[in-house]
Amino acid sequence: MHYEGNPIRPPSEAGSIILQVATGCPHNRCAFCGAYRGLSWRTKPDETIEADLEFASRYCQRQDRIFLADGDCLALPFPFLADLMARIREKLPRVRRISLYGSGRSMAGKSGRELAELKRLGLNRVYVGLESGDEELLAKVSKGCTAESMIEGAVRLREAGLFVSATVLTGLAGREGSERHARLTGRALSRMRPHQAAFLTLMLVPGTPMHRDATGGRFVLPGPEEMLAELGEMIKNIDPQARMQVHANHASNYLPLAGRLPRDREAILAAIEAARSGATPLKPEHLRAL
Ligand code: SF4
Structure with a gap:
């Protein structure tokens, strides 16, 4: 496979074929993100995509999922995506799940009809970085879209029959804004109703504005126990009737968690409290990663 930079993928795509159809991220300005710094946003040459599909058809015969990298591939033009879905179905008929990243802007950029057509052509899942x-806070970290736009977009994706996964970043508001971040994020998830909420823990990446703020004393990263308290508050602020899978199994997390709301709400909160009290060991700092 032809990869430029280091394509990233959500934890749920660990076993998927990673097909890099574009490089970088059309926004590439989030203050905490160093994923695509120095990489420009552009689609890969058609012959490269074709060669990778050919390679996957020969050597990835056990994988039935495919993830389209890099960031915000839902922003690619509808005709490009529709053609890509058709080619994936032709070359990789055993693929059962096609996923990609989406943003508030790219979700708004696709009509309901286009989303439904992409679903019909094979797209199953969209990962949205709600954060x-x-x-x-989103404006402060230059997220480039509002929570409202992501909530609205997620509702439209669901209406088109697509699976929505929302990613949340604990620690993003620093120590000072933690309570507000937790409360408003729980409420946003209640309205967004993603099928899956994935919680990651902020790690400061050298070269990013947020890392510079931290080294300059303008941002204080919460400690492990505070990160867990924030996660617990987010869970508590999700509507008790809301149904969604909860995952905190990313390499950045201090405590791996998985469950389903509302069924596992109390068990998740108890696991968080056990970790905060020291009864459950946390992942050592040197084993955390992005
Ligand atoms: S967090 Fe997502 S939208 Fe923001 S710069 Fe990174 S890849 Fe792009």
Whole structure:
């Protein structure tokens, strides 16, 4: 496979074929993100995509899932995506799940009809980086879209029959904004109703504005126990009737968690409290990763 940079994928795509159809991220300005710094946003040459599909058809015969990298591939033009879905079905008929990243802007850029057509052609799942339900915080970290746009977009994806996974970043508001970040994010998830909420823990990446703020004393990263308290508050602020899978199994997390709301709400909160009290060991700092 031809990869440029280091394509990233959500934890749920660990066993998937990673087909890099574009490089970088059309936004590439989030203050906490160093994933695609130095990489420009552009689609890969058609012959490269074709060669990778050919390679996957020969050597990835046991994989039945495919993830389209890099960031925000839902922003690619509808005709490009529709053609790509058709080619994937032709070359990789055993693929049962096609996933990609989406943003508030790219979700708004596709009509309901286009989303439904992409679903019909094979797209199953969209990962949306909500990060927080706090609009002021999203503006402060230059997220490039509002929580409201992501909530609206997720509702439209669901209406088109697509599976929605929302990613949340604990620690993003620092120590000072933690309570507000937790409260507003729980409320946003209640309205967004993703099928899956994935919680990651902020790690400061050298070279990013947020890392510079931390080294300059303008941002204080919460400690492990505070990160867990924040996660617990987010869960508590999700509507008790809301149904969604909860995952905190990313390499950045201090405590791996998985469950289903509302069924496992109390068990998840108890696991968080056990970790905060020291009864459950946390992942050592040197084993955390992005
Ligand atoms: S967090 Fe997502 S949208 Fe923001 S710069 Fe990174 S890849 Fe792009």
